[in-house]
Amino acid sequence: MKSDLIAIRQAIRQGLTTSAQVAEACLAVAQSPACELAFLQMSPDSLRACARQLGIENTPLAGLPVSIKDLFDVQGQVTAAGSVVLANAAAAKRDAPAVARLRQAGGGLIGRTNMVEFAFSGVGNNPHHGTPKAWDAMTGQQAGSGPAGHAPGGSSSGAAVSVATGAAFIGLGSDTGGSIRVPAALNGLVGFKSTARRVPTEGALPLSTTLDTVCAMTRSVRDTILAHEILSSRTVPRTSLPLSGYRLAIATCLMQDDMDSTVSQAFERTVNTLRRAGAQIVSLPVNELDELPAMMASGGFSPAEGYAWHRHLLETSASQYDPRVLARMMRGANMKAHEYMDLVKTRVQWIARMQKALQSCDAVLSPTTPITSPLLSSVAPGPERDAEFFRVNGLLLRNTSAVNTLDGCAISLPCHQPGELPVGLMLWHGPMHDDTLLQLALAVEACLNRQS
Numbered sequence: 001m002k003s004d005l006i007a008i009r010q011a012i013r014q015g016l017t018t019s020a021q022v023a024e025a026c027l028a029v030a031q032s033p034a035c036e037l038a039f040l041q042m043s044p045d046s047l048r049a050c051a052r053q054l055g056i057e058n059t060p061l062a063g064l065p066v067s068i069k070d071l072f073d074v075q076g077q078v079t080a081a082g083s084v085v086l087a088n089a090a091a092a093k094r095d096a097p098a099v100a101r102l103r104q105a106g107g108g109l110i111g112r113t114n115m116v117e118f119a120f121s122g123v124g125n126n127p128h129h130g131t132p133k134a135w136d137a138m139t140g141q142q143a144g145s146g147p148a149g150h151a152p153g154g155s156s157s158g159a160a161v162s163v164a165t166g167a168a169f170i171g172l173g174s175d176t177g178g179s180i181r182v183p184a185a186l187n188g189l190v191g192f193k194s195t196a197r198r199v200p201t202e203g204a205l206p207l208s209t210t211l212d213t214v215c216a217m218t219r220s221v222r223d224t225i226l227a228h229e230i231l232s233s234r235t236v237p238r239t240s241l242p243l244s245g246y247r248l249a250i251a252t253c254l255m256q257d258d259m260d261s262t263v264s265q266a267f268e269r270t271v272n273t274l275r276r277a278g279a280q281i282v283s284l285p286v287n288e289l290d291e292l293p294a295m296m297a298s299g300g301f302s303p304a305e306g307y308a309w310h311r312h313l314l315e316t317s318a319s320q321y322d323p324r325v326l327a328r329m330m331r332g333a334n335m336k337a338h339e340y341m342d343l344v345k346t347r348v349q350w351i352a353r354m355q356k357a358l359q360s361c362d363a364v365l366s367p368t369t370p371i372t373s374p375l376l377s378s379v380a381p382g383p384e385r386d387a388e389f390f391r392v393n394g395l396l397l398r399n400t401s402a403v404n405t406l407d408g409c410a411i412s413l414p415c416h417q418p419g420e421l422p423v424g425l426m427l428w429h430g431p432m433h434d435d436t437l438l439q440l441a442l443a444v445e446a447c448l449n450r451q452s
Contacts, residue, residue, distance in 0.1 A: 002140060004220035005169035009062040019063035023051035023108060026065040030110055030167035034142075037132040038161040040070050041077065042111040050108035059106025060230060066107040067168035069159050070115050072096045073203040081205045082115040082155075084128050085313055085320045096203025098172060098214045098231050105230045110168050113158030117322040119174055119207045120306065120329065122182045122396040123374070123389060124157035127322050127381040132157055134373050136422050137164035137188040137219055138414050143373060143422055150373035150421065153183030153396065156217065160187040163217050170227045171217040176207045176302060178369075178400025181412040184217045185368035185424025188414040190445075191217045192224045192438070193400075195409045195431045198232040206309055208302040210344075211404045221441045224411065228438065236435050243443045244278035248427075249361035254289040255399045259370045262416070266423040267367045270415040270448065274365075277447045284361065288354050289402055295346055296405075298339040299331040307332030322381075324389060347405060354406050355430045363433070363440055368412040368424030369396050399426060407431045411441045415448060 003011075011017050027044055029035060047065055050056065056063035068074055071081050073092035080086040095103065103109070114129055125131050133149030135142055144150040152161055156173030160183035163171040173180050175193040184191025192215055199214040206212055216227040225236050250256075250271065259267065275281050306329050307314075318326060358364065371392070379389045403410045403426075410428035427437050427444065 002137070002166045002219060005061070005064055005218065005223045006220070006226065008064060008169070012057045012062050019051040019056050020048065022064060023047050026110060026167050029165050030162065034135065034165040035132070035161060035167050037130040038114055038158040038165070038167070039067070039111040040114050040129060040158070043109050047108040047110050050106070056106055060226060061102065061106040063106055063108050065110035065168045066102050066170040066172060067110055067113045067159055067162040068099060069156050069171070069173045070112045071119055071174055071204050072099050072172065074099055074109065074112070077112065079205055081119065082117045082126050082129065083321070085317045092203070094203070097200040099203070101230050101233060102170070102172065107170065110162070113156070113162055113171065115157055115159070116155035117325045118205070118306065118310070119155035119176060119179055120302065120325045121154045121393055122178050123379050123393050124152040124154035124183065125379060125381060125389070126157070131376060132161040133376065134186050134422070135161050135164035138416070138422070139188070139418055143187065149376045151186065151376050151379055153186035153373065155179040156183050160184060160189060160217055163219060164189055169218065169223065173216060174204060175213045175215050175404070176211045177404050178397045180215050180217055181368050181400045181410060181424065181426060182396050184412045186373040186422055188416070188422040189217045189219060190221055190224045190414070191412045192228060193403065193410045194228055194232065194434050196407060198434065206305070208305045210301045210305060213404070221411070221413070221438070221445045225438050228434070236438055239439050241439065241443070242278065243274060243447060244280065246362045246440050246443070247280045247282070247360065248274070249282055249284035249358070249364045251286040251289060251364050251366055252283050253285060253287060254292070255366040255402070257370065258395060259367060260372060262372050262420055263367050263370055263423050266416050266420065267425065270425050271365060273451050274444065274447060281365070282361070284357070284364070286354070286357050286364070288350060288357055291350060292402060292405065295343070295350065298343060299335045301343065303328055303332035304335045304340050305332070324386065351406055351430070358430055362436055363427045363429050366399050366426045366428065368399060368426040370399065371395050372421035372423060403428045409434045409437055411437050413441060413445055413448070
């Protein structure tokens with residue numbers, strides 16, 4: 001694992017290196033084969049200028065590189081959201097609030113990262129710009145073996161690769177159904193989905209105004225806490241509560257279904273490690289999770305709200321969309337007003353029942369994804385692979401999207417061992433449990449690091 005932001009920031013303050021030297025090293029990685037297709041646009045001059053500012057070492061981010069998902073407005077740049085249909089749109093007049101907050105904290109913008117077109121998939125493919133290969137941040141090597149490569153997860157695919165390879169310390173992205181946590185899990189990173197209302201979504205091209213969350217990936221939990229504090233403009237309270245002070249639940253339905261052997265073994269090993277360390281772990285039949293397929297039978301929020309935003313573009317430019325994104329988007333065209341209103345009402349009632357079901361625990365433990373990253377060749381663009389793509393996409397997003405529907409918060413931590421494809425452990429709960437999850441994640445990370 002490469003050094004995290006806080007370690008490098010400390011080295012800068014001790015005079016062991018400089019922000020400018022670190023920036024150059026990160027630029028070299030970003031321009032190397034490791035980051036092939038991860039960036040859609042680089043900003044080396046902007047990064048260098050930031051790193052050389054007088055006093056930048058005393059800011060929270062010390063001039064260190066952060067990457068920006070192509071979903072966000074950056075002043076003077078076009079926000080195309082991984083598409084070609086918006087390639088000639090007007091440049092943004094101002095930074096999105098999330099981008100502005102990273103700049104104000106001393107973050108150096110290294111570039112715009114590749115993503116699934118309009119953020120509508122958990123696999124990571126982009127037929128317009130190509131798809132970067134997954135990278136395992138824990139080992140510093142490409143995930144899996146062989147030249148074919150594995151899917152990076154989406155929709156924040158380039159953001160994940162930029163952080164996992166060491167080109168950036170924070171990868172700003174979004175999470176509507178798992179778009180931060182899925183690529184975090186498949187690249188050996190920490191990915192935190194805060195309660196959606198914590199961070200403003202203005203200046204980010206929307207997919208679902210109900211579910212969209214602005215958040216980030218990093219290489220450690222302490223970096224994640226720092227990133228969240230900056231993005232949410234708040235301070236996370238600290239506690240020294242040991243693992244034994246938390247009551248953790250394992251949901252015994254849905255989220256453990258259809259696990260592949262690598263995920264199953266990693267999850268069981270991790271749970272046993274936490275139990276030996278003193279964590280109170282109980283089984284919890286969260287039967288409410290089984291209601292989700294029926295609740296989303298009419299299509300769900302993302303197709304309906306996505307179609308509402310895209311409908312005028314689709315009238316003239318549908319042929320320029322990724323066919324797989326278009327197929328999902330068009331589901332929203334058929335949702336009736338009463339179906340959407342029923343979905344809104346049903347969700348409110350479901351959240352209330354879920355909160356009651358989870359009130360006895362501090363967090364729930366689940367695999368972030370039930371499967372490891374597929375080979376890129378198995379889900380590459382092409383109608384002959386559509387069935388496999390949609391099967392994989394559904395599995396990758398199943399566990400994470402439940403938390404978005406809950407209006408909850410969740411953090412994914414790497415829990416695999418060297419030689420295994422990356423696996424994520426997800427700690428999650430309902431809305432506004434962010435601080436408890438972040439403090440718990442620190443303790444879990446420390447426990448897992450002692451075992452590695």
